[in-house]
Amino acid sequence: MRIVIGVMGSGRPIGEAERALAHELGAMIATRGWVLLTGGTAAGVMDAASQGAHEAGGLVIGVLRSDRGDEASPHIDVAIRTGMGDARNVINVLSSDVVIALPGGTGTISEVALALKAGKTVIACGWDPGAPLRAAGADLLLLASSAEEAIALVGNTLARRRH
Amino acid sequence: MRIVIGVMGSGRPIGEAERALAHELGAMIATRGWVLLTGGTAAGVMDAASQGAHEAGGLVIGVLRSDRGDEASPHIDVAIRTGMGDARNVINVLSSDVVIALPGGTGTISEVALALKAGKTVIACGWDPGAPLRAAGADLLLLASSAEEAIALVGNTLARRRH
Amino acid sequence: MRIVIGVMGSGRPIGEAERALAHELGAMIATRGWVLLTGGTAAGVMDAASQGAHEAGGLVIGVLRSDRGDEASPHIDVAIRTGMGDARNVINVLSSDVVIALPGGTGTISEVALALKAGKTVIACGWDPGAPLRAAGADLLLLASSAEEAIALVGNTLARRRH
Amino acid sequence: MRIVIGVMGSGRPIGEAERALAHELGAMIATRGWVLLTGGTAAGVMDAASQGAHEAGGLVIGVLRSDRGDEASPHIDVAIRTGMGDARNVINVLSSDVVIALPGGTGTISEVALALKAGKTVIACGWDPGAPLRAAGADLLLLASSAEEAIALVGNTLARRRH
Numbered sequence: 269m270r271i272v273i274g275v276m277g278s279g280r281p282i283g284e285a286e287r288a289l290a291h292e293l294g295a296m297i298a299t300r301g302w303v304l305l306t307g308g309t310a311a312g313v314m315d316a317a318s319q320g321a322h323e324a325g326g327l328v329i330g331v332l333r334s335d336r337g338d339e340a341s342p343h344i345d346v347a348i349r350t351g352m353g354d355a356r357n358v359i360n361v362l363s364s365d366v367v368i369a370l371p372g373g374t375g376t377i378s379e380v381a382l383a384l385k386a387g388k389t390v391i392a393c394g395w396d397p398g399a400p401l402r403a404a405g406a407d408l409l410l411l412a413s414s415a416e417e418a419i420a421l422v423g424n425t426l427a428r429r430r431h
Numbered sequence: 432m433r434i435v436i437g438v439m440g441s442g443r444p445i446g447e448a449e450r451a452l453a454h455e456l457g458a459m460i461a462t463r464g465w466v467l468l469t470g471g472t473a474a475g476v477m478d479a480a481s482q483g484a485h486e487a488g489g490l491v492i493g494v495l496r497s498d499r500g501d502e503a504s505p506h507i508d509v510a511i512r513t514g515m516g517d518a519r520n521v522i523n524v525l526s527s528d529v530v531i532a533l534p535g536g537t538g539t540i541s542e543v544a545l546a547l548k549a550g551k552t553v554i555a556c557g558w559d560p561g562a563p564l565r566a567a568g569a570d571l572l573l574l575a576s577s578a579e580e581a582i583a584l585v586g587n588t589l590a591r592r593r594h
Numbered sequence: 595m596r597i598v599i600g601v602m603g604s605g606r607p608i609g610e611a612e613r614a615l616a617h618e619l620g621a622m623i624a625t626r627g628w629v630l631l632t633g634g635t636a637a638g639v640m641d642a643a644s645q646g647a648h649e650a651g652g653l654v655i656g657v658l659r660s661d662r663g664d665e666a667s668p669h670i671d672v673a674i675r676t677g678m679g680d681a682r683n684v685i686n687v688l689s690s691d692v693v694i695a696l697p698g699g700t701g702t703i704s705e706v707a708l709a710l711k712a713g714k715t716v717i718a719c720g721w722d723p724g725a726p727l728r729a730a731g732a733d734l735l736l737l738a739s740s741a742e743e744a745i746a747l748v749g750n751t752l753a754r755r756r757h
Numbered sequence: 758m759r760i761v762i763g764v765m766g767s768g769r770p771i772g773e774a775e776r777a778l779a780h781e782l783g784a785m786i787a788t789r790g791w792v793l794l795t796g797g798t799a800a801g802v803m804d805a806a807s808q809g810a811h812e813a814g815g816l817v818i819g820v821l822r823s824d825r826g827d828e829a830s831p832h833i834d835v836a837i838r839t840g841m842g843d844a845r846n847v848i849n850v851l852s853s854d855v856v857i858a859l860p861g862g863t864g865t866i867s868e869v870a871l872a873l874k875a876g877k878t879v880i881a882c883g884w885d886p887g888a889p890l891r892a893a894g895a896d897l898l899l900l901a902s903s904a905e906e907a908i909a910l911v912g913n914t915l916a917r918r919r920h
Contacts, residue, residue, distance in 0.1 A: 362838040378544035385537035398561025525675040700874035707867035724887025
């Protein structure tokens with residue numbers, strides 16, 4: 269079974285620097301042979317990461333809120349249409365071997381919390397999800413300040429799990 | 432249709448002061464004729480609030496993680512068995528007219544985030560969910576330091592909605 | 595914890611005889627002190643059963659497809675808003691101690707199948723869900739031709755479970 | 758976005774002829790460049806179809822009932838772990854462009870019903886889901902008696918949709 273890395277973050281339009289970071293993460297995930305999983309929306313972090321992975325020849329899975337998938341990014345290869353709204357956030361994190369969270373709003377924070385609850389390692393890249401999540405997540409919540417650092421932490425997490 | 436107030440918080444064993452606070456909240460919800468909704472677990476905040484409401488003659492709905500309901504508090508009147516694990520957190524907040532969140536871990540934080548995302552007023556009672564949620568929630572996230580204050584904020588929110 | 599009886603069936607406008615049957619079932623459930631659970635829609639079997647139970651002084655839980663509940667029957671006491679579309683059918687059957695299925699379409703058939711899969715007794719009242727479900731359901735699927743017969747079968751099922 | 762064909766059917770051990778049929782369907786789906794989606798279980802129709810597609814070089818998505826994925830077939834490429842039990846049946850059918858249903862029990866029947874409800878074309882291959890589903894599904898429910906026939910019907914359905 270292939271390794272799946274989830275990239276979560278704002279579903280709203282984002283600035284160029286944030287878009288570049290998400291794009292780079294997607295590309296790095298793809299070039300390592302990992303599958304990229306996002307919430308699938310055609311905007312924000314999800315869209316940029318999907319584009320990065322797709323352009324690098326990777327496989328992109330989008331787990332969508334809606335039942336018809338009209339909101340889907342064109343950079344997704346396979347759409348999982350849940351029709352479950354935010355309950356799909358649970359599927360996002362359960363299906364990811366490691367979660368990378370870029371800055372986002374309430375949806376992203378819910379995914380960080382749900383991922384930690386499910387025992388997943390979460391790498392917050394470029395932001396701090398706040399003291400309560402740091403305390404609750406303990407050593408499952410890691411902070412990174414660049415795509416390179418985030419991907420290195422993913423690699424470490426996967427390597428540790430194999431032992 | 433009856434007004435439903437959700438009380439979220441730790442599902443682990445809690446101290447006596449926290450248990451008293453949750454119990455008092457449940458009782459105050461019941462005496463106002465509101466329905467209490469919790470995650471239904473027989474421990475922590477959910478159990479104490481359910482007991483308080485039940486003993487005060489109120490109606491208690493428990494929205495359970497499991498499909499069989501073995502984890503249910505004995506103080507619940509109606510069990511909604513979801514079999515969906517943490518995805519039931521979404522149902523908890525969507526089904527509540529107002530959410531009161533007592534201190535908790537990742538599950539509670541996910542419920543605060545999901546409630547704010549759904550446009551619900553969340554009253555954090557006795558704790559602070561952290562700067563990112565305060566920023567993302569804006570004026571939907573209120574802080575209270577006692578059961579009385581929390582219930583007053585619920586009343587204000589319901590009154591404002593009627594106008 | 596209170597006993598919950600689910601009544602499933604068409605969510606489309608139905609004829610007067612079908613409406614009378616659903617209404618009668620709702621009333622009989624309420625007068626026995628059982629909670630009525632339906633899919634909550636303001637049409638068809640769900641609406642008529644809810645009205646029957648509500649007018650008889652019973653408690654009616656509507657487990658809704660939507661996140662806002664705009665489709666809710668006015669005869670519901672407590673709305674569980676799932677925002678999960680047809681996935682709420684699973685919740686309907688898991689939360690019911692016994693399921694009564696009136697004639698319906700694909701949604702109702704899915705609920706019969708899901709209920710049988712979950713090990714619930716299903717009473718098909720006034721129709722036959724077909725040979726494949728009869729074969730798969732074996733002795734969990736019972737047929738009734740009147741409200742009285744359906745309610746008697748519910749009573750038998752609950753009594754057998756207590757022993 | 759890639760075309761996804763869902764193959765549903767018994768999750769229990771099946772006979773050699775049924776296993777050969779599911780395997781052949783999986784292989785034919787893969788060789789046409791379609792993605793195979795199943796419920797992901799390491800038994801029955803799901804396992805055989807996944808093996809067929811995987812061995813033919815196709816991409817196989819397994820949408821799993823559990824949150825950990827312990828039940829997963831080894832022939833799956835990407836596991837979508839839902840932790841939602843049978844509610845994942847809804848995701849299976851929403852995510853499929855066309856659904857092929859092999860003989861199965863209550864779970865499979867629920868998927869046929871849910872797929873028809875979602876407006877999906879369902880091809881029942883080697884069995885008849887019964888009069889109520891035939892009536893409710895109308896021209897969305899097609900019957901096939903071989904893998905070749907089922908795949909031809911999938912092709913027709915996809916072609917019609919493009920026009």
